[in-house]
Amino acid sequence: MNGLKEKVLTLDTMNQCVRRVEYAVRGPIMLRALELEQELRQGVKKPFTEVIRANIGDAQAMGQKPITFMRQVLALCVDPELLSSSHFPEDAKRRAERILQACGGHSLGAYSVSSGIQLIREDVARYIERRDGGIPSNPNNIFLSTGASDAIVTVLKLLVAGEGRARTGVLIPIPQYPLYSATLAELNAVQVNYYLDEEHAWALDVGELRRALHQARDRCRPRALCVINPGNPTGQVQTRECIEAVIRLAFEERLFLLADEVYQDNVYAEGSQFHSFKKVLTEMGPPYAAQQELASFHSASKGYMGECGFRGGYVEVVNMDAAVQQQMLKLMSVRLCPPVPGQALLHAVVSPPGPSDPSFAQFQAEKQAVLAELAAKAKLTEQIFSKTPGIRCNPVQGAMYSFPRMHLPPRAVQRAQELGLAPDMFFCMRLLEETGICVVPGSGFGQREGTYHFRMTILPPMEKLRPLLEKLSQFHAKFTLEYS
Amino acid sequence: MNGLKEKVLTLDTMNQCVRRVEYAVRGPIMLRALELEQELRQGVKKPFTEVIRANIGDAQAMGQKPITFMRQVLALCVDPELLSSSHFPEDAKRRAERILQACGGHSLGAYSVSSGIQLIREDVARYIERRDGGIPSNPNNIFLSTGASDAIVTVLKLLVAGEGRARTGVLIPIPQYPLYSATLAELNAVQVNYYLDEEHAWALDVGELRRALHQARDRCRPRALCVINPGNPTGQVQTRECIEAVIRLAFEERLFLLADEVYQDNVYAEGSQFHSFKKVLTEMGPPYAAQQELASFHSASKGYMGECGFRGGYVEVVNMDAAVQQQMLKLMSVRLCPPVPGQALLHAVVSPPGPSDPSFAQFQAEKQAVLAELAAKAKLTEQIFSKTPGIRCNPVQGAMYSFPRMHLPPRAVQRAQELGLAPDMFFCMRLLEETGICVVPGSGFGQREGTYHFRMTILPPMEKLRPLLEKLSQFHAKFTLEYS
Numbered sequence: 001m002n003g004l005k006e007k008v009l010t011l012d013t014m015n016q017c018v019r020r021v022e023y024a025v026r027g028p029i030m031l032r033a034l035e036l037e038q039e040l041r042q043g044v045k046k047p048f049t050e051v052i053r054a055n056i057g058d059a060q061a062m063g064q065k066p067i068t069f070m071r072q073v074l075a076l077c078v079d080p081e082l083l084s085s086s087h088f089p090e091d092a093k094r095r096a097e098r099i100l101q102a103c104g105g106h107s108l109g110a111y112s113v114s115s116g117i118q119l120i121r122e123d124v125a126r127y128i129e130r131r132d133g134g135i136p137s138n139p140n141n142i143f144l145s146t147g148a149s150d151a152i153v154t155v156l157k158l159l160v161a162g163e164g165r166a167r168t169g170v171l172i173p174i175p176q177y178p179l180y181s182a183t184l185a186e187l188n189a190v191q192v193n194y195y196l197d198e199e200h201a202w203a204l205d206v207g208e209l210r211r212a213l214h215q216a217r218d219r220c221r222p223r224a225l226c227v228i229n230p231g232n233p234t235g236q237v238q239t240r241e242c243i244e245a246v247i248r249l250a251f252e253e254r255l256f257l258l259a260d261e262v263y264q265d266n267v268y269a270e271g272s273q274f275h276s277f278k279k280v281l282t283e284m285g286p287p288y289a290a291q292q293e294l295a296s297f298h299s300a301s302k303g304y305m306g307e308c309g310f311r312g313g314y315v316e317v318v319n320m321d322a323a324v325q326q327q328m329l330k331l332m333s334v335r336l337c338p339p340v341p342g343q344a345l346l347h348a349v350v351s352p353p354g355p356s357d358p359s360f361a362q363f364q365a366e367k368q369a370v371l372a373e374l375a376a377k378a379k380l381t382e383q384i385f386s387k388t389p390g391i392r393c394n395p396v397q398g399a400m401y402s403f404p405r406m407h408l409p410p411r412a413v414q415r416a417q418e419l420g421l422a423p424d425m426f427f428c429m430r431l432l433e434e435t436g437i438c439v440v441p442g443s444g445f446g447q448r449e450g451t452y453h454f455r456m457t458i459l460p461p462m463e464k465l466r467p468l469l470e471k472l473s474q475f476h477a478k479f480t481l482e483y484s
Numbered sequence: 485m486n487g488l489k490e491k492v493l494t495l496d497t498m499n500q501c502v503r504r505v506e507y508a509v510r511g512p513i514m515l516r517a518l519e520l521e522q523e524l525r526q527g528v529k530k531p532f533t534e535v536i537r538a539n540i541g542d543a544q545a546m547g548q549k550p551i552t553f554m555r556q557v558l559a560l561c562v563d564p565e566l567l568s569s570s571h572f573p574e575d576a577k578r579r580a581e582r583i584l585q586a587c588g589g590h591s592l593g594a595y596s597v598s599s600g601i602q603l604i605r606e607d608v609a610r611y612i613e614r615r616d617g618g619i620p621s622n623p624n625n626i627f628l629s630t631g632a633s634d635a636i637v638t639v640l641k642l643l644v645a646g647e648g649r650a651r652t653g654v655l656i657p658i659p660q661y662p663l664y665s666a667t668l669a670e671l672n673a674v675q676v677n678y679y680l681d682e683e684h685a686w687a688l689d690v691g692e693l694r695r696a697l698h699q700a701r702d703r704c705r706p707r708a709l710c711v712i713n714p715g716n717p718t719g720q721v722q723t724r725e726c727i728e729a730v731i732r733l734a735f736e737e738r739l740f741l742l743a744d745e746v747y748q749d750n751v752y753a754e755g756s757q758f759h760s761f762k763k764v765l766t767e768m769g770p771p772y773a774a775q776q777e778l779a780s781f782h783s784a785s786k787g788y789m790g791e792c793g794f795r796g797g798y799v800e801v802v803n804m805d806a807a808v809q810q811q812m813l814k815l816m817s818v819r820l821c822p823p824v825p826g827q828a829l830l831h832a833v834v835s836p837p838g839p840s841d842p843s844f845a846q847f848q849a850e851k852q853a854v855l856a857e858l859a860a861k862a863k864l865t866e867q868i869f870s871k872t873p874g875i876r877c878n879p880v881q882g883a884m885y886s887f888p889r890m891h892l893p894p895r896a897v898q899r900a901q902e903l904g905l906a907p908d909m910f911f912c913m914r915l916l917e918e919t920g921i922c923v924v925p926g927s928g929f930g931q932r933e934g935t936y937h938f939r940m941t942i943l944p945p946m947e948k949l950r951p952l953l954e955k956l957s958q959f960h961a962k963f964t965l966e967y968s
Contacts, residue, residue, distance in 0.1 A: 007805045008707055008740045008777055014808055015644050023818045034597070058595045061588030071563045078825075079559035087569060104545030109791040111542045113518070146630055146795070149819050157670075160499050182818040186641075223492055256492045293492055307593040309824030311630070321491045324498055334507045334666040335633050339823040340793030341562075 020185045023178050024444020029428055030055055033438040048436030052468055054456045055438045057232075057400045059306030059370075062459040067305050067366050069359045070348040073099070077108050077344050091357040099344050108340045114333035116144025116314070117340070120347045124314055127350035131264075132279040137316060143328065144314045144346065146338045148262045148299035151315035153183050155258060155295045158328060159224050160187045169220035171212060171255070173204065174446035175403060175453070177232040181446070190220035195448060198405065201394045202234035206245040213253055225255040230263040230274065230398030233445050233455040235378075237272040237397040243280045247288055257294040262313075265303035268375035269397035278318055294318040300346050302400065304370040312342030312349075374400070377458040377465055384466070388473040390480055401455050403442065406476060408452050412483035424452040427479060435471050504669045507662050508928020513912055514539055517922040532920030536952055538940045539922045541716075541884045543790030543854075546943040551789050551850050553843045554832040557583070561592050561828050575841040583828050592824045598817035600628025600798070601824070604831045608798055611834035615748075616763040621800060627812065628798045628830065630822045632746045632783035635799035637667050639742060639779045642812060643708050644671045653704035655696060655739070657688065658930035659887060659937070661716040665930070674704035679932060682889065685878045686718035690729040697737055709739040714747040714758065714882030717929050717939040719862075721756040721881040727764045731772055741778040746797075749787035752859035753881035762802055778802040784830050786884065788854040796826030796833075858884070861942040861949055868950070872957040874964055885939050887926065890960060892936050896967035908936040911963060919955050 011019065030053075037051050053061065060066060069092060076082050076096030083093055102119035104110030115121065121139040128137040145151035160168045169190040172180045184191045194212035196202040204227065216222050227246060229238045238246075250257045259277035267274050278296050282289045300312035317325060352367075353359040378396035385393035385404050393404035408423050416426035424441035432438050442453025460468055495503065514537075521535050537545065544550060553576060560566050560580030567577055586603035588594030599605065605623040612621035629635035644652045653674040656664045668675045678696035680686040688711065700706050711730060713722045722730075734741050743761035751758050762780050766773045784796035801809060836851075837843040862880035869877035869888050877888035892907050900910035908925035916922050926937025944952055 004771075005735075005738065005775060007803070007808075008738050009643060009808050010805050011807045011811070013645060013707075014642050014811060018642060018811060018815055021815060021818065023814060056595065058588060059593075060591040061594035063589055066591060066593050075559045075563035075566060078562055079555045082559060082566075082571070085569070085571060087566070103793070104542060105547055107544040107550060107793070109543075109550050109789075109793045110545035111540065111792045146823065147820065153819075158498050158502060159493060161497060179818060186815070186818075223497075251489075254489065254492050287488075291489060305593075308595045308820070309587070309591070309593045311821075311823040319491070321494050323495045324491075324493050327495070327498060327503060330507060331502055331505060331670075334505065334663060334670075335637075336631065337793070337795075339630065339795040339826055341825040342823055 017186050017188045021182045022185070022444070023182045024440050027440075027444060028425075029432060029438060029440060032429065032432060036432070036436065046436065047434055051432075051436045051438055052460055052464065053438045054460060054468070055440045057302060057457055057459065058308050059400075059459050060308065062457070063461050064306050064370060064459070065366075066307065067363065069353055069363045070305060070307070070345055072359075073348050074341060074344055078341070080106075089358040091353055091359050095348065095351075099347055103340065108344060110340070112337045112340055112343060114335075114337050115142070115329055116338055116343050120144065120343050120350075123347055123351045124316075128278070128316060132276055132282070135279055135282045141317050141320070141325075142314055143317070143332060144312070144338045144343050146313070146342065147301060147311040148260070148297040148313035148315075149179055150311075150338070151295075151297050151313055152179060152258065152260065154328060154331060155315065156183050156189070156224070157187060157331070158324060159256060160189045162221055165219060165221070167220045168224070169216050169222035171209065171216070171222060171225040173226070173228060173231070175233050175442065176226075176446055177228060177260070178444055180226055190216070192216040192220070192222055193446065196231070196234055196236070198394065198448075198451075201397070202231055202236035202403075204238060204242055204246065206242070206249055209246070209249060222253070223256060224258060225250050226258045226260065227277070228260040230266060232260075232263065232399050233401045233403040235394065235396040235399045235401055235403065237267050237269065237274060240275045240280060243275055243277060244284060247277070247281050247284060247292060251288055251292050257292065259294060259296045261296055262299040262302050263399040264298065265371070266374065266400060267398040268378045269395055272397040274398070278316065281318065291319055293320055295320070300342065300349050303349070304367045305349055306370075307345055310342040310345045311339055312346040314346065373462065374458065377462065380465060381456070381458050381469060384469040384473065388476065390476055391473065396458060400457050400459060402458060403445070403453050403455050405451055405453050407480070409480055409483040412479065415483065424454060427452070428454055430479065431472065431475055435475055437468060437472055439472075501670050501672045505666045506669070506928070507666045508924050511924075511928060512909070513916060513922060513924060516913065516916060520916070520920065530920065531918055535916075535920045535922055536944055536948065537922045538944060538952070539924045541786060541941055541943065542792055543884075543943050544792065546941070547945050548790050548854060548943070549850070550791065551832075551847065553837055553847045554789060554791070554829055556843075557832050558825060558828055562825070564590075573842040575837055575843050579832065579835075583831055587824065592828060594824070596821040596824055596827060598819075598821050599626070599813055600822055600827050604628065604827050604834075607831055607835045608800075612762070612800060616760055616766070619763055619766045625801050625804070625809075626798055627801070627816060628796070628822045628827050630797070630826065631785060631795040632744070632781040632797035632799075633663055634795075634822070635779075635781050635797055636663060636742065636744065638812060638815060639799060640667050640673070640708070641671060641815070642808060643740060644673045646705055649703060649705070651704045652708070653700050653706035655693065655700075655706060655709040657710070657712060657715070659717050659926065660710075660930055661712060661744070662928055664710055674700070676700040676704070676706055677930065680715070680718055680720070682878065682932075682935075685881070686715055686720035686887075688722060688726055688730065690726075690733055693730070693733060706737070707740060708742060709734050710742045710744065711761070712744040714750060716744075716747065716883050717885045717887040719878065719880040719883045719885055719887065721751050721753065721758060724759045724764060727759055727761060728768060731761070731765055731768060731776060735772055735776050741776065743778060743780045745780055746783040746786050747883040748782065749855070750858065750884060751882040752862045753879055756881045758882070762800065765802065775803055777804055779804070784826065784833050787833070788851045789833055790854075791829055794826040794829045795823055796830040798830065857946065858942065861946065864949060865940075865942050865953060868953040868957060872960065874960055875957065880942060884941050884943060886942060887929070887937050887939050889935055889937050891964070893964055893967040896963065899967065908938060911936070912938055914963065915956065915959055919959055921952060921956055923956075
């Protein structure tokens with residue numbers, strides 16, 4: 001009885017759905033990058049002096065400064081003794097007092113209600129109304145969350161049901177942000193791929209959506225459709241016509257719509273404009289406006305604020321069955337509440353200073369500076385990659401990433417296969433080892449068979465981005481030569 | 485095609501596991517309490533002037549002040565411009581600088597690695613070593629989380645596998661904190677109840693554990709055992725002998741141990757002492773020390789800090805299979821990272837100021853004041869309930885709750901059944917309507933058939949707690965009379 005026993009929890013006995021989960025953004029490339037950073041600190045000689053983490057949309061890690069007003073409000077909420085300090089502008093103080101009034105015990109340290117602080121949900125609703133040209137938003141349909149990821153998982157969780165061929169199928173774009181594939185694997189739902197059209201700047205083609213849907217009906221019951229707009233990793237911004245077509249299809253085919261709109265403030269390309277699914281849906285009138293079910297997600301992690309670490313987000317649900325909405329609230333209540341500092345931060349996002357407020361000028365200047373720099377970086381990325389032989393890059397219309405396609409010589413593909421690696425993983429790993437540049441292979445997001453991509457953020461500071469893009473292009477040329 | 489369609493997502497088509505989830509701490513009583521508060525604000529006449537939320541362990545909502553040092557460190561991290569302010573003591577500044585150094589871009593706004601900031605995990609490990617008299621703790625076995633709840637759900641998720649009679653069974657105490665029953669329902673695992681011994685101050689009886697285990701083998705494969713110590717909602721503090729017996733049983737019966745130790749700082753009764761499962765396990769030597777699998781959970785939400793809103797917590801895993809541990813990290817990485825402000829707060833919890841630091845005296849005074857007041861409230865609760873006819877209350881040795889048993893007259897039970905309510909829910913709902921006192925019925929935590937309890941926190945401020953306990957006792961007498 002006291003001999004060496006096998007563990008209770010092993011790879012074989014554990015949850016096999018969890019085992020099947022993959023998450024490339026923080027996969028082997030990221031782990032190796034961490035090791036390399038440690039080696040550099042220990043003085044190990046490398047062909048580079050720093051690892052540049054262009055693998056994840058983490059703006060502040062890349063040196064972007066927080067928006068002053070937001071941090072002032074939050075510091076005042078955290079330590080209300082500061083309310084008597086002259087260091088802070090009056091509007092930041094009023095804002096902090098307003099938030100604290102709405103907190104249990106007037107403290108960020110109390111739990112909020114599970115859907116988030118009422119005041120903040122009301123202000124989110126007003127923000128959505130302004131964004132959507134006055135279309136009403138009801139705070140009772142808004143649920144704050146631990147980043148947008150948390151809300152996306154919650155809505156997907158509600159949707160998953162059935163066994164065998166009646167299992168819930170969820171349509172996701174390919175390439176996609178791997179939260180979707182990971183969550184569907186964990187929930188044992190069926191992932192149904194529809195391919196974005198790389199030849200047309202990653203546009204969503206409704207014909208392809210219909211193909212994917214109809215083919216999927218043989219093996220599952222498709223019940224939800226995920227759209228990421230602006231696109232991650234693909235950077236496209238959908239046209240209004242496209243969104244209308246998607247809504248019509250969702251309605252006809254009885255699909256619950258999930259609109260991942262966390263990059264709604266990140267639109268750079270001339271002629272591109274963000275249209276929310278909620279607004280388009282409402283303006284399409286009957287039968288869509290009053291019937292099509294939709295969940296729209298937003299976050300404090302992206303945009304111009306980039307406050308990823310605070311994990312503040314929300315979902316607005318539209319036309320959701322009232323009883324299901326109660327179930328969603330119940331499910332959220334088991335985790336008690338989203339982090340209250342993230343809620344407070346979200347408040348500053350949805351209620352920025354107005355023109356008569358003392359913080360207005362600085363706030364606007366900081367916001368515009370961040371967005372203008374992102375736009376310039378998007379442009380520069382496209383320019384450099386478009387001049388690189390063997391690399392083809394669509395315009396980065398929005399979001400924070402380029403997703404260039406690269407030619408890999410057959411011998412490189414063969415070598416990768418010998419090593420048991422996806423060819424683009426092989427490329428990215430070599431790139432990291434030789435240049436310190438950390439990007440994510442396209443296989444982590446999905447891509448058409450036989451094509452190879454990588455995702456790279458546009459976030460490194462301007463003075464680093466240009467040499468980085470050039471280094472990457474040169475490495476690709478060298479790599480191609482090596483395997484030709 | 486354009487007629488009124490049934491919704492895609494309804495109670496019938498949704499995830500039925502989610503539908504079965506129950507979470508009493510924020511159930512109908514809480515919702516009614518919110519309504520009553522709103523009615524009071526609108527000037528509706530009630531037999532009380534305020535609702536007292538004694539339903540949830542939310543210390544700061546009940547007026548407990550945050551620990552000054554913690555909030556100072558956090559404010560400095562949020563707004564590093566304050567580092568040059570004379571408002572803050574030097575040790576708080578040094579601490580904030582240390583945390584920011586360990587953050588991406590030196591900002592709380594960057595994502596951390598998914599297991600949490602390395603520096604903070606190292607300091608958690610040192611904290612555990614101090615707590616456990618020098619027994620080593622490895623930062624690689626520590627995972628920070630969004631409150632302890634998040635970590636508990638993650639570990640349970642890993643454990644759930646199998647179908648039919650091979651489904652994972654998880655032993656949980658009855659009464660339990662309903663996170664466990666809710667999570668098991670959501671994951672479609674089998675809940676296996678073992679009853680705590682109310683006649684012996686809610687002690688855990690290993691014979692009863694064995695009974696539950698053996699009976700469960702007919703319907704599932706029991707693979708994990710959850711223990712809550714100090715107990716929630718029951719307030720018992722386990723003896724070292726009891727913990728040893730539990731560990732022996734877990735080892736013999738091949739059960740993964742989950743030790744919910746979030747109330748480890750909340751021990752009040754004379755002669756009671758907190759023993760961590762990790763320490764006892766290690767001191768038991770072979771074969772337990774090197775083989776028994778354990779996950780121990782802790783949080784910044786309870787103790788003397790009560791920072792629930794920040795959602796800071798951690799799990800330490802012991803003897804976990806290395807490959808499974810990698811899977812756990814992967815699973816966490818899909819959600820990117822726990823909220824960084826909560827991580828920073830946890831740092832202040834695990835590394836309090838030392839005797840030579842300027843903040844030491846104030847920190848100690850504040851901490852002791854909170855713990856002394858909680859101890860006094862625990863005592864008072866027990867005293868008043870023990871004098872109340874028809875109510876029987878075990879000593880509140882630890883944690884933050886009393887879980888008194890009450891006699892309900894048969895006619896009250898009958899009336900409740902006519903209304904389709906659990907008898908204790910009927911009592912608690914009437915109590916709320918007539919006195920404004922919000923407590924949770926025992927049925928939400930589980931109790932032996934035919935017994936009735938409620939959970940009440942000991943958190944209301946002293947000047948409110950005594951009248952509240954007396955009012956509750958009087959209401960019980962009145963209620964009993966009414967239905968006799």
